[in-house]
Amino acid sequence: DTGVSQDPRHKITKRGQNVTFRCDPISEHNRLYWYRQTLGQGPEFLTYFQNEAQLEKSRLLSDRFSAERPKGSFSTLEIQRTEQGDSAMYLCASSLSGQGYGYTFGSGTRLTVV
């Protein structure tokens, strides 16, 4: 098991363009989370999946953001009509169900909107 993989590592895009990020979780983990981290801040929750079902979305996740996890395996996070305020590190994490389990995080995708 190679841990949680995210692709791409870096993405530079022009304002108004659409971008899509991919996350491959640890195979036996049924939970998958997306977080956003801006410079000097801790990660903020965006959304999570249990298997293929998206069970919660943060108010931070505007209508321009959509996430999917088909077949309960990998997940994608798409941002439409990107804005400069979307520039951040997007982190994916996976875990088993249960309060006491920590997450395994991927290395993140750094998005820069110019």
Added chain:
Amino acid sequence: GNSVTQMEGPVTLSEEAFLTINCTYTATGYPSLFWYVQYPGEGLQLLLKATKADDKGSNKGFEATYRKETTSFHLEKGSVQVSDSAVYFCALSVLDSSYKLIFGSGTRLLVRP
């Protein structure tokens, strides 16, 4: 609501010095508590955790004790190394079915040789 407050950094120490990074939390009930570490250019790694009051989490010489009475989970290490230089995040696990983590803003540690 749920929140985590960490001491502001950067914390600058000489090698072999004693480290304390303060973390306090606000939550309904008794959440699980975590410390994550982020080395330069890398993702967050789970450093240690505690799931109930008076539990002590430990790993790589770091320790933190879940203190219910003071709602705290301070991170300590007796002798830091240059390789411990990183950003440290305290987090709690929300007590609902999401188990999402609420993070503090992070504390940067710089250890000088």
